[in-house]
Structures are given as C-alpha cells and as structure tokens.
Amino acid sequence: MRRQELAELESAPWTGRTRRYDLVKEGVVACLVITVAVVALATFFGSPDDAQITFKKWAISAPSDFYTTTVHELAGTSESAGYGAPYNTASVGVNLGPLYLARLAGVTHPVDTVNDFVIRPLSAFNDTPKIAAGLALWRSADSKTQIDWASNYETALAKADQDPTKVSTGSYGPVPELASGLVAMAKSGLLDGVLLSQGNYFQNDNTKQTLFLGDGKYFNDQSTAAHLQGDTWGMMNETGRYPGQAWLWLYSFWYQISPFNNGDNHPIGANADAYIMVIMGLLSLGLVLMPLIPGVRSLPRKIPIHRLIWRHYYQEENL
Amino acid sequence: MSNDLHDKNRELWTARLRKSWQKNLPIEKLLPDVQPAYVASWIYTFGVATLASLGVIIFSGLILAFEGPSWYHLSRAGHFVNSLHFWSVQLFFIFMVIHLWGKFWMAAWRGKRLMTWMTGGVAFVASVATAFTGYLVQTNFDSQWISFEAKDGFNSVGIGAWFTVTNLGQQLLLHVAFLPMILGLITVIHVLLVRAKGVVPPIDAFDRGSATTNNSERRNP
Numbered sequence: 337m338r339r340q341e342l343a344e345l346e347s348a349p350w351t352g353r354t355r356r357y358d359l360v361k362e363g364v365v366a367c368l369v370i371t372v373a374v375v376a377l378a379t380f381f382g383s384p385d386d387a388q389i390t391f392k393k394w395a396i397s398a399p400s401d402f403y404t405t406t407v408h409e410l411a412g413t414s415e416s417a418g419y420g421a422p423y424n425t426a427s428v429g430v431n432l433g434p435l436y437l438a439r440l441a442g443v444t445h446p447v448d449t450v451n452d453f454v455i456r457p458l459s460a461f462n463d464t465p466k467i468a469a470g471l472a473l474w475r476s477a478d479s480k481t482q483i484d485w486a487s488n489y490e491t492a493l494a495k496a497d498q499d500p501t502k503v504s505t506g507s508y509g510p511v512p513e514l515a516s517g518l519v520a521m522a523k524s525g526l527l528d529g530v531l532l533s534q535g536n537y538f539q540n541d542n543t544k545q546t547l548f549l550g551d552g553k554y555f556n557d558q559s560t561a562a563h564l565q566g567d568t569w570g571m572m573n574e575t576g577r578y579p580g581q582a583w584l585w586l587y588s589f590w591y592q593i594s595p596f597n598n599g600d601n602h603p604i605g606a607n608a609d610a611y612i613m614v615i616m617g618l619l620s621l622g623l624v625l626m627p628l629i630p631g632v633r634s635l636p637r638k639i640p641i642h643r644l645i646w647r648h649y650y651q652e653e654n655l
Numbered sequence: 656m657s658n659d660l661h662d663k664n665r666e667l668w669t670a671r672l673r674k675s676w677q678k679n680l681p682i683e684k685l686l687p688d689v690q691p692a693y694v695a696s697w698i699y700t701f702g703v704a705t706l707a708s709l710g711v712i713i714f715s716g717l718i719l720a721f722e723g724p725s726w727y728h729l730s731r732a733g734h735f736v737n738s739l740h741f742w743s744v745q746l747f748f749i750f751m752v753i754h755l756w757g758k759f760w761m762a763a764w765r766g767k768r769l770m771t772w773m774t775g776g777v778a779f780v781a782s783v784a785t786a787f788t789g790y791l792v793q794t795n796f797d798s799q800w801i802s803f804e805a806k807d808g809f810n811s812v813g814i815g816a817w818f819t820v821t822n823l824g825q826q827l828l829l830h831v832a833f834l835p836m837i838l839g840l841i842t843v844i845h846v847l848l849v850r851a852k853g854v855v856p857p858i859d860a861f862d863r864g865s866a867t868t869n870n871s872e873r874r875n876p
Binding site for chain 1: 764
C-alpha cells in the first residue's frame with residue numbers, strides 16, 4: 337500500500353467497530369482521583385523548603401570565607417569580576433568554536449564588583465571612624481593604587497592561611513578595614529537590605545546578591561552538602577529527600593560524561609555550558625519534529641510495543 | 656437573505672472560520688460518546704491524567720499567586736498549598752512523559768496527525784520551561800542555587816542577556832503569566848486537534864487487506 341493511500345485511510349473517520357466512551361465522566365473521575373492523590377501526597381510528604389542563605393547567615397557561619405571573598409571582590413579576582421558578558425567585559429566568555437554568543441549579546445546587566453558589592457554598601461554603614469576613613473582613603477586613590485593594595489593584601493592573606501590576624505604588614509591601604517567593615521555590616525543584617533535595594537525603594541532583581549553569594553565558598557559548600565552540584569546530577573535534584581526536576585535528566589546527563597566534564601583545560605569541557613545548551617536545543621527540536629526524522633519515526637513499527645497496547649484489537653481482528 | 660448577500664457573507668473571515676470549525680470539529684467530535692473499539696488500553700488514560708494534574712497545578716498556583724511568593728514559608732496553610740503545587744507538578748510530568756512515550760510507540764502522528772504530535776512536543780518543552788521558572792521563584796535555598804547555576808547555561812549562549820534567571824521579578828512574571836498562557840494555549844490547541852483528528856488507528860490496521868473490513872463496516876457495540 338502506498339504511503340499516501342495509507343495516510344488517507346488512517347486519517348479518515350473510523351467506520352469499524354466502536355465502543356461506548358464517556359469522555360466527560362472520564363475527565364471528572366480523573367480530576368477527582370488526581371486531586372485525592374495530590375492531597376494525600378501533600379499531607380503525608382509535604383514539600384521541600386530549605387531556608388534561603390542570607391549574607392548575615394554567611395558572615396556569621398563562615399566569617400573567614402566572607403572576609404576573603406570581600407578581598408577578592410576588591411582585588412577584582414572573584415569569579416564575578418572576571419565573568420564577562422552579560423555582567424562586564426573582563427573576559428570573552430565561553431565559546432562555540434568561533435562563536436562567542438554571550439559577548440555578541442553584550443553587557444546588559446553591568447556589575448562592578450568593587451563598588452556594587454563593597455564600596456557602595458559600606459557607604460551606607462560608614463558611621464564608624466575606621467570605615468569612614470577607609471572609604472575616604474580608597475576614594476582618594478587612583479584605580480591602579482586600589483588594585484595594588486587589594487592584590488597585595490590578597491596575596492598576604494593567602495600566605496597567612498586566610499587568617500587576618502597573621503597577615504604581615506604591607507602596603508594594603510584601607511583594604512583590611514573595608515573587609516572587616518563589610519563583615520560587620522553583613523553580621524548586623526544590613527548588607528542584605530542594602531545589596532538588594534541598591535538605593536531604590538522597589539527592587540526585585542537579585543542578580544548582584546546571587547553573584548556575590550556565589551563568589552564565596554560557603555554557598556558552594558552548602559549546595560555540595562545538599563547534593564545539588566552539577567557534576568552529581570544536581571540540576572535534577574532537590575533539597576532533602578524529595579524528587580526534583582527529574583525531567584531535566586538528559587540536560588544533567590551531559591555534564592556527567594566526557595568531553596563535557598573534562599574540565600577547564602579542554603576546549604569542550606571549558607565551554608560545556610554552551611555546547612550542552614545547543615545540544616538540548618537541537619534535541620528539543622528533534623522531539624517536536626520526530627515524525628519527520630527518518631529512522632526514528634520507523635522505530636514504533638520495528639519494535640512492536642504497539643502490539644501490547646492494542647493487543648485486544650489485534651486478537652479480535654486476527655491481525 | 657438573498658443569494659447575493661449570502662455569497663458575500665461567505666467571504667467574511669468570520670463565516671469562513673465558522674464553516675471550517677463546523678466541518679472539522681462538530682460537537683459530536685468535540686464531545687463524543689463513542690470511540691473506535693481499539694481505544695481500550697490504560698495508556699489512553701494518561702492524557703486526561705496529565706490534564707487533570709494541570710488543573711490542580713493551576714488551582715494551587717492561583718492560591719499561591721494571590722498570597723504572594725513568600726507566604727508558604729510563614730504559614731502552615733501556605734506550606735500545604737505549596738505541597739499541593741509541588742506534587743501536582745511531579746504527577747503532571749510523570750503522566751505527560753508516559754503519555755508521550757505511549758504516543759511515540761503508537762506512532763500517533765500517522766494519518767495527518769503531525770500537528771497533534773508537534774503541539775504535544777511543544778507543550779512538553781513549554782512545561783519544562785514553566786516548571787523551571789517555578790523552581791526559580793521558590794524564594795528558598797534551592798532557588799538561590801538553581802539561579803546561580805542556571806545563569807551560566809543561559810549566559811553561555813547569549814540568552815542570559817534578556818532571560819535573567821537571577822531576576823526574581825522577571826521569573827515570577829514569566830511563571831505566573833507568560834508561560835502558563837503559552838502552555839494553556841498550546842494545550843487547548845493540542846486537545847482540539849486530538850478531537851478533530853480522532854484517535855490514531857492501530858499500526859497495521861489497514862495492512863494485509865484489512866482496510867476494507869475496518870473502515871467500511873461499522874458494527875455497533
């Protein structure tokens with residue numbers, strides 16, 4: 337039978353044997369059954385809701401990490417400071433061979449880690465003489481001097497095992513005072529409000545807070561403990577013992593295999609995010625257009641699972 | 656009405672739409688009380704189960720929307736409604752994936768049903784996007800981490816310049832307005848196509864000369 341002829345037969349109104357079928361009753365019963373099931377699941381299992389991490393919580397729980405991260409922000413060596421588009425022009429960003437799509441899209445959400453994360457928030461907390469003097473000294477210096485101070489202190493802090501009390505004397509400008517001032521501000525809870533508002537009354541963009549939080553080790557450690565890291569299928573996990581976004585399994589899968597998990601020294605590993613996004617885009621398109629893909633569209637005929645689905649019909653029709 | 660006026664009316668878009676609707680989706684097709692005999696498998700229930708789960712998602716989501724995104728952290732009632740939303744989403748995806756696999760093994764795109772499959776595929780992708788934005792607006796640790804991680808993926812291909820996963824306001828609006836509207840529209844089109852085109856007949860139903868038997872003799876139940 338020709339394909340066109342078969343398509344006509346398969347699309348024509350069915351004139352063979354029929355059965356009674358109460359569509360409305362089926363819909364009502366389905367709604368009732370599903371509602372009961374959902375209520376039962378919600379009652380017995382609840383839902384996950386691990387408390388959000390605040391800057392106050394971070395500074396109190398891991399003051400050393402918060403202090404070190406602040407120094408990185410001032411030195412311009414944090415992940416956010418060197419991210420590239422859409423936040424800044426510090427790097428070219430990831431690529432797909434010759435294509436640098438993030439850079440092409442440009443800097444649409446400018447983030448100045450020094451001023452947005454440290455100097456501007458501290459300006460709202462400058463009622464202590466040390467911080468006020470530190471801010472004045474920082475602002476009076478040119479940008480090269482500022483970076484030199486912060487870099488010198490960052491190196492000295494690393495040598496002292498991130499312990500500010502063991503840092504040897506050096507040319508650090510006001511960096512130690514600014515870092516300890518921001519820790520104090522965070523511990524008081526003020527930093528959370530100031531970072532969010534950025535001088536505005538209404539605000540609902542958490543980009544800067546999230547970037548700052550992610551520059552520290554504390555946030556990362558919390559997600560590792562919760563099994564949320566990308567290299568452990570974290571994208572489809574949920575906090576606690578709850579199912580997460582299991583439907584993202586294929587997206588997570590690529591991060592578990594070579595060459596995508598080969599690390600930053602491998603051309604594909606270093607740009608895995610971009611490659612995986614493109615792969616998933618193509619696979620999604622493939623799902624939508626599956627009936628048009630030779631080979632794949634023939635699988636249902638070749639693997640006779642349909643014999644199971646329509647087994648009664650085939651038996652009754654002797655097919 | 657004179658014949659002349661009647662002919663002119665037939666040229667109207669409204670008249671054409673009505674005529675096309677009546678031809679392709681009469682009320683008997685929209686609300687049928689009989690189905691072909693082969694529509695007799697548990698696999699057929701997963702489509703309606705998906706729709707029923709979507710109904711619970713919308714209902715619980717509306718309550719959450721009226722109370723605001725942080726309500727469920729502070730109230731037991733809020734946490735329960737959030738749990739309803741959470742579990743209905745989990746069931747929705749389970750049912751939808753089974754429905755999708757079932758339709759794949761039935762090769763349900765046969766018989767000029769390509770658009771039915773395609774709208775179903777788009778609905779799946781739109782559902783993933785809608786659920787993803789839902790996870791971003793939980794306003795808890797999970798949403799903090801998901802937004803931090805996901806930004807790299809979207810930024811890597813330039814989408815992050817406009818689709819900002821760390822912007823709670825944007826994600827909340829997309830989750831409660833834009834994406835449900837898209838998903839709802841596609842779902843309605845998908846269901847109407849299913850009703851208009853009918854349930855795909857079994858593979859081989861018209862092979863081996865059985866076409867005449869199946870599609871010419873109607874035997875009532």
